[in-house]
Amino acid sequence: MSLGETIHRLRTEQNLSQDGLADALGVSRQSISKWETNRSVPDLDKLVKLSGVFGVTLDELVLGERPAPAPDPVPPAPPPQAAFPPRKIAGAILLCMGFLVVLSCTLLGSLLAGLLFASPLLLCGAVCFLLRTHTGLWCAWAVCIPVDVYLRYATGINWRLTLFTPHFQPSMNYIRLAIAWGQLAAMVLLVFLTAVLLRKKELADTRRSRGLLL
DSSP, X not given: OOHHHHHHHHHHHTTXXXXXXXXXXXXXXXXXXXXXXXXXXXXXXXXXXXXXHHTOOHHHHHHXXXXXXXXXXXXXXXXXXXXXXXXXXXXXXXXXXXXXHHHHHHHTTOHHHHHHHHHHHHHHHHHHHHOOSSHHHHHHHHHHHHHHHHIIIIIOOOGGGGGGGGGOOGGGOHHHHHHHHHHHXXXXXXXXXXXXXXXXXXXXXXXXXXXXXX
């Protein structure tokens, strides 16, 4: 029995859906599907987590060996229930807060302002529901971009203002300069973290493909 068939058998025996197993391991449902159809192989740390979720040894998981029945079998533990993921709870809270902001501003006579101020909350809520991994980073982008657009078109503050730092005068409002530097630092940090994340993913995909070829 192949590793993919063993994962499928253990998952179905414990009444776990692919989504439930993906949430328990912190991976995507597509990864579970690829494992079960032998299109890819889990990393070692994922194999350890799988053995813990299924309550089996690594030998049984990897080799498909079933343990010999004990004389007095102990009743099996109930399968782990796929609880509502914390990220989806956070997403629901953010979406509710965003709708409250829109509703409040609409009642005050400004729907556009409500959508503008609620956009970071609504975008972060959507990210929490749609993405399973690196949710915090994508939420940071969801906040940074609307704030950058608002500062650029509502106040005229953007990162180019930092180029005039040597020539800045008190009459030009140092607070605007500080906001511009903060805006630039946040954008550079997010770009750096995103590049690191994409690089790690590329290396992981390369190692996985080499492992399959071997």
